[in-house]
Amino acid sequence: MPVTKEVLDEIALSRAEYETIVERLGREPNHVELGMFGSLWSEHCGYKHSKPLLRRFPSSGPRVLVTPGEENAGVVDIGGGLAVTMKIESHNHPSAIEPYQGAATGVGGIVRDIFTMGARPIALMNSLRFGPLTEPRNRHLFEGVVGGISGYGNCLGIPNVGGEVVFADCYSENPLVNPMCVGLLHTDGLVSSAAALPGAKLMLVGADTGRDGIHGASGLASRTFEEERELRSAVQVGNPFLEKCLIEACLEIAATDHIVAMQDLGAAGLTSSAMEMVAKGGCGLRIDLSNVPRREQGMTPYEVMLSESQERMLVAVKPGREQAVQAIFDKWDLQSTIIGEVTGDGTARVFDGEILVAEVPIGLLTEPPLYEMDSRKPPWLSRLQEADLSTLPDPPMPWSDVLLKLLASPNIASKESVFRQYDHQVIDNTVIPPGADAALLRIKGTDIGIALATDGNGRYCYLDPFEGGAIAVAEAARNLVCVGALPIAITDGLNFGNPERPDVYYQMERCITGMAAACRALDLPVVSGNVSLYNETRGEAIYPTPIVGALGLMEDVRRGLSPGFKDGGDVVFLLGDLDQDAATLAGSEYLELVHGRVEGRPRIDLERERRVQRLCLDAITAGRLKSAHDCSDGGLAVTLGESCVIGGIGLAGELPESGAEREMDAVLFGEAQSRIVVSVAEGDAGWLADAAKSAEVPLARIGIVGGRDLALGNDLRVTVERMSEAWRGGLSAA
């Protein structure tokens, strides 16, 4: 029977892809087989539009014990026999439809990705993007997403140590929800996802299988959507209590030698997890769907294979160890059922009782066609980039009022009202909580700490995808450096529009290339990643938004630094150039908030970036700095203001004479990269000047910590109290 367009649309396969399947299989696939192909060849599972680009990322390095190609995520050595693994997931589309459950199950999924490797999850972060809160729909999405992350994550006992929340028009119908999870494991404790032992039993653990989430991978994550009501059944409902029991049981089992592999059931459910497990192991499988515990009656084999019911794991158990493994699951009151076994012949055979319902060579399923699309720089982008920002009028208000306006902008204002809904302290490791440049966690039993940050500026990437991508990597690393940690690895969450459009593919290609350049310049391997495409509604793509999750290492966690000024009399310096021309207003918060323009061309000099980060890190390691704060969104004035507010103390500053006519808007609010505001005890000012000179980093003395005002000569004066009100109240006033 010839396949109809409706059937292909349902699983998001093109006619050409269908022809390829028929050709490779030598026959028409049946309904179950077609569903399996649709899922595994979806963008979400198969990365068919992004894989060729992702190869540009460096993924190895001296600390990388396992590269991402080998397992679900790379594993990074942090010393002392310990290693860290981490990954970002996207749950944008489910969250757009049902924000609470969409975000909750996003957290659940990324946590499973980590403990399936035998790593104990020790931290969560979230990078979130929404439309402006002035729209009720956006507020509903924002509150629902934060509620879902809080409701699910807090129940698991994993500290949620921050991330970002950013607002822009382009995310109005399409919020970005990118949760990140970080796991800690012993270097010899990795559990493989490759089932390489024929005869191993395949054990399905956890929740019953229901009809929820069918076509989540192929439909929801792999296309744009206009009529969202139809898709509600594609969003799953989470059970965090079950997940918590799964974490403990699976880690208990991971510590034994009873199993050969473990894999969570995520996108495309049993199909993806089982097929990828044996594909990696070079094996085949035979499963009987009649053994799969069901949540409801009358489910077809197709539905069982594609269900995305949450909180399920697949374990490949060594023959003869089934009872020992089941005893551990029983202890945690978890259901575990043997549904089949690994075979040696490279073919997937799916039975429903006696009936063979699918029979496909594994290699055909897990090797989707890869596409390199047309890439074309859109003409509108050149126009935006060429905008002349030197002719901007000065705003009709004093600079101090501009500063207050920026501090109260939801993108800059304190996110305390969000972070306090997340348990960020459980596990007793949190040294620097959310709200600083990066979070810092101690590793018990050692002196070391790990720092975590997420970053990504969609506006920069929109204006220049290459530079924006590079800046995302550089800034995430800079955030780590500001607390005193050496950046050692990143994970990425790549959010773009429809890659079949040449302008979107251009954004994607340039962003990834820029990120890769920054990774090379800063010696940062990419240990895992996630790609979310088709982020658009009614034909409008989101800003290209790569999110970088960065991991830093600190040999002595007690040296961890927070961004607030500390003591009166300390001297404040800017590492990097003080004077800026109007071009540095490109893509700035100031330019959009005050002038309503998103224009210009952001820039980064990666060599300068490397030197500034090195200097800051050396100074912290030498114990010379009292505070460090990344000079980023909002520019120098906002950075100084935040350091005053967080420290609860003022700054008597002066902009040093430069001799030239100053472009004050650019000096105060320009977002030139590679700059850090630091403070030192008076006696260390000389040391810092020498260090900056030998590091070839410009250094500008801004002033002395103290008093109740932030003052910059005659140009700007405002009380810390007013800044605090603006900054702390900005989000709730939005």
Added chain:
Amino acid sequence: MRFGVVVFPGTWSDRDCHHVLDQVLHQEVDYVWHKDTDLSRYDCIVLPGGFSYGDYLRAGALARFSPVMQSVERFAAQGRLVVGICNGFQVLCEAGLLPGALIRNRHLQFRCQWTNLRAETVETPFTNACRPGQVLRVPIAHGEGCYYADEETLAQLNLNNQVVFRYCDPDGAVTDGANPNGSLENIAGICNRERNVLGMMPHPERCCEEILGGTDGRFIFESIVQSAGVGAR
């Protein structure tokens, strides 16, 4: 002295309590699985924080039926020490070992933040290392921590000096602004009439080391050790 830290499915402060008792206070400590019933070797039982059974139905409502809870009741009746922290407090209330109930925070949101607690009585084995009225800085992390009881129960609690901690400002003033969850009379922790069972919503096990931002939680654990009249192992 030997502590037993109870683990229900969904408990998560078990590891933190174990860490503090073992690594910071240098006491003997074991995990007690919720299906175990022999508590004879312990001097103090800790019911830690978490979401036992997912807090489904009501926080603590299912955990109270775990086999270990009958033993905890007997243990308490023998006058031995029981501490319920956060979810453990909720379980103790559900089990009837402490009066009142913990309901949803008045603002309906989960809250993780530092709070100040005023030690209302030092005549308990849990606060005898504190000064009367001492202010302790201890974090909370809960969505259902609003203490509620009827008027007569509140009167009895006050009459018998059973309110152990109230939320206060940094100077020790008990104010609405210092109340993070809407608890009646700012109540953060109470003990039973016999003064051997403590329930508190804040997490003392999160503030026993300088690196984590505070050490006031040690006053509570050190009180317990002190009252048992034994040193470190």
